[in-house]
Amino acid sequence: MTQVRLPFLIALVLALAFAIYMAINPHPAVQVEVYDKWQHMAAFGTLTLLSVLAFPHASLLRVGERLSFLGAMIEVVQSIPALHRDCDIMDWVADTAIIVGVLVVVRIGRGMQRR
Structure with missing residues (x-):
């Protein structure tokens, strides 16, 4: 059975709900003037870190694959005209880049811990 750390799982679910809400809401209430790709990277970096903390024994490859698929x-959902959002493949590239970056750091950290 997979070990789950409940506090991190709760934080992950809340962060995931917030990220999805902000991504599909036609008129997000909170608008910070930051480059769009940085927002994507902040969201998916946080989701990646929380995923690894919530599921410490999960395969890093699986975590990365699932989060990249979510991105x-x-x-795809943002391409729905009624949402008045932009579908941009480069947003997904930014999501995936930060996911990979965080997972590489986690892998290196785990390797150093084992020594």
């Missing part, structure tokens, strides 16, 4: 699906 792609968000872009």
